[in-house]
Amino acid sequence: MATQNSKPCASCKKHRKKCSESCVLAPYFPSTDPKKFALVQRVFGTSHVIKTLQGIEDYQRGDAVNSMVMEARARVEDPVHGCTRTVHQLQQQIAELEVRLAAMQEEVVTARLKRDEMASFLLT
């Protein structure tokens, strides 16, 4: 029989269930931070969060929880685009940086040509 968890998870506390020591949510969703759990529960649903955590290794679960919380927050803030808004903004930023880099490269080439022209003029 599973031992009861001394620190129940936010899900078990919400549903007034006994939280066992083997509860996969307990280490990441303490009942002291109910908002964190409410966020992923609202977007993914409790069973999907549990399934995701059960499908990966122990040491990966912290990262998985962080990424789910980030995705859930993005979806709550922007129900239409979720975290794809961030992806598009970053892609836009990359496109702008690439344009600036190309312009700068052209400027370097021009400056070097000018310098070489002057150098050859000085040598003749």
Added chain:
Amino acid sequence: MATQNSKPCASCKKHRKKCSESCVLAPYFPSTDPKKFALVQRVFGTSHVIKTLQGIEDYQRGDAVNSMVMEARARVEDPVHGCTRTVHQLQQQIAELEVRLAAMQEEVVTARLKRDEMASFLLT
């Protein structure tokens, strides 16, 4: 009474339910593409997908479906990081571009100084 949909959605077909014409999933998840629905169903769950679509305007639903499909695909491919992997890769790419841009800017300044030095030498 809601009229039956002539083109049932992938969810209703899967659960052998009558798909009404007012089904919010039907325009975006046709039964001819069951994999598309299976993807979002696996990550978000049917009720969360429906809730998200019902919570936004009609004209935004196509974009919301695309972003949910993208997120779900990323989560299935990488259950630990989901689409935050793409976000981190893009952030990394931006950091690299900014380093290159700073180096290029320094090169432009150096080339200009050299050119100005030569020009003043030619004028004296």
